[in-house]
Amino acid sequence: MKKQAVHDFEKRQATRVWPEFSPGDTVVVSYRIAEGETERVQTFKGTVIGRQGEGMGRTFTVRKMTQGVGVERTYPLQSPLIADIKIEKRGMVRRAKLYYLRHRAGRSTRITERLSRHGVELESGEAQPAAASADPAAP
């Protein structure tokens, strides 16, 4: 079990606050990439297929298809290199890890869009109230 003091420390360190999102959602992640002296922002749009870990080590995996090839990127949620996370679409899924998408292609990878949760209408890209949070461990 993690000590309370360590837990509190992580809470103070976790300064990145993003809109609440969960597996099945379509997100656009802007990630800062250093190229020599300069820096550019790379965007990656895809479906969130899972979230792993807790505290500072929390990560999420985004999957997309590029020219028929599946590409997955795993980002640390608390990384200072993430410039922005935008939610494009909320997905209706019934499991926490959408690894089944790896065996599928084309139309069968579609995820039904979720327009509300617990009777509360969802608006893409906005932080949800804590009561509607699907993930209490998320910062």
Place this chain on the structure above:
Amino acid sequence: MIRLIGKKLGMTSLFDAQGRYIPVTLIEIGPCPIVQVKTKERDGYRAVQIAWKGTKTKKDMSKPLSGHISKAGLEAVTLLREFRLDEHQEDIEPGKVFTVADLNELRTVDVSGTSKGRGFTGGMKRHHFRGGPASHGTEKRHRTNGSLMSGPRLTHIFKGKRMSGHMGNARATILNLAIAQIDKERNLLAVKGGIPGSAGCLVEVRQS
């Protein structure tokens, strides 16, 4: 030479400005009041004795210890530690209290503590022996030491021959741990990497 007493709280991680993920150990440091300053004239050597207050109360103190620490105005201590002063080092005032702020200008520290006890362990865990083959007809010799000696020397086993035995629960020191963060308000120190012992253990933190 600065030396402090701290409590290992556990491990977590941080991101640095370049976005690198750094594993850190959190240590609660002091404040460590000075109990006694030993002088060359009186004690034959120069040293400073510091205390970790901890959870012990006055009831836990023996009378001699109680008398010793009362000179510094303390009621109860959990751990006392002493560190020597170099010849050229200035005297330290008896009333000073060491805190994590004293580590402020340092880049690295050494941390000593008692390692986790492993009990009676075999040669594979204790000395990284390779053990025996897993198959090819091997029976009951999968994790053994193997031969202790062979050839014309075969009279007795040399002292210090690496065998199975007790491992851990011994003083261990990790040198040159980079300081990742200092929180003066909460008396917290974060060093990069692991330190000996389990969470809750008392450790010594020294200038390296």
